[in-house]
Amino acid sequence: MPIPIFLSFPQPHRQSQTRFIERISAYLRERGLEPRTLGVTEYDVDAPLRAIRRLLLESNGLITIAFRRLHIAQGTYRKDADEAAAIGKVAPIADRWLTSPFCQIEPAMAYQLGLPVLILREEGVQDEGVLEKGVMGINMPVFSLDDPTRDYLVTPECRALLRRWEGMVGEVVIARGTPPRLYSSG
Numbered sequence: 375m376p377i378p379i380f381l382s383f384p385q386p387h388r389q390s391q392t393r394f395i396e397r398i399s400a401y402l403r404e405r406g407l408e409p410r411t412l413g414v415t416e417y418d419v420d421a422p423l424r425a426i427r428r429l430l431l432e433s434n435g436l437i438t439i440a441f442r443r444l445h446i447a448q449g450t451y452r453k454d455a456d457e458a459a460a461i462g463k464v465a466p467i468a469d470r471w472l473t474s475p476f477c478q479i480e481p482a483m484a485y486q487l488g489l490p491v492l493i494l495r496e497e498g499v500q501d502e503g504v505l506e507k508g509v510m511g512i513n514m515p516v517f518s519l520d521d522p523t524r525d526y527l528v529t530p531e532c533r534a535l536l537r538r539w540e541g542m543v544g545e546v547v548i549a550r551g552t553p554p555r556l557y558s559s560g
Contacts, residue, residue, distance in 0.1 A: 376408035377547055380429055380484065383411070383439040384474035390519040391441050391496075397527050398439070405540060409437075426480055434550070435543035436484035440495040440505055442471035471498045478503045481510060490542035492535060512539065 381399065386392045399409045410416050410429060418425035430436065449467040473496075481491045481504045491510050497518040499505065507514050515535060517526035526532050 376403070376406055377543060378408045378410055378433050379543060380433040380436040380480070380489075381409035381411045381439075382436060382476065382480045384441050384443050384477065385413075386441060387443070388519070390522070394519060394527070395439070398437070401527060401536070402437075405536075407540070407543070422476075423479070423483075426476075426483060430480075430484055430487055430489065433484075433489065434546040435490040435539065436481060436492070437539070438477050438481050438491070438493045440473040440477040440493060440499050442496050442499055443474055444472040446470045446472065469498070470500050471496070473499050473505070477505065485510060489546065490539055492539040 379402065381395075381402070383391075383395060386395060402409050410433060412418065412422075412425055412429060416425075416429055418428065420428070446467055447469065449470075451465045451467050452463050477493070481493055484491050485504075490512075492512055493505065493510060493514045495501065495505055495514060495516050497516050497520070499516075501507065504510055505514070513535060515526075515531060517532070518524065
């Protein structure tokens with residue numbers, strides 16, 4: 375029986391993003407994991423956060439793919455900040471991407487439930503919140519879909535991260551099937 379996991383990603387808007395989802399989904403299925411995604415494999419008429427929580431409670435881990443979604447050609451970080459508070463804080467932003475806010479929400483919710491979380495961030499996506507390296511504990515790689523000859527999913531880095539995350543998912547499966555201990559035998 376496949377092990378259910380939550381696969382989270384914003385709606386792809388490029389063919390390379392769609393192919394990436396197809397390839398990672400196939401990889402997970404080959405490894406005995408069943409990716410479940412709201413609006414793709416799962417549908418719920420409830421409020422989105424309730425639906426996300428319900429799916430997370432039925433899952434043994436989460437992978438979030440933070441695809442590029444909103445492009446900022448040129449902007450200013452902390453524009454119009456008060457002078458005293460802004461010293462060294464106002465900065466130009468150019469050629470940056472934002473992803474869906476659910477790429478922040480879903481990993482945070484999974485973390486609070488104690489689920490293993492792996493976030494893959496497309497190159498150029500702003501690294502803030504849970505998308506910053508080290509915030510979730512496991513190394514968060516950055517991948518590029520701009521070079522069709524470079525397949526991130528077959529790199530040693532990606533395979534090692536996926537195997538490490540899979541090991542943590544296996545621990546969740548075992549823990550969920552283990553009854554609570556009311557006494558210590560030793």
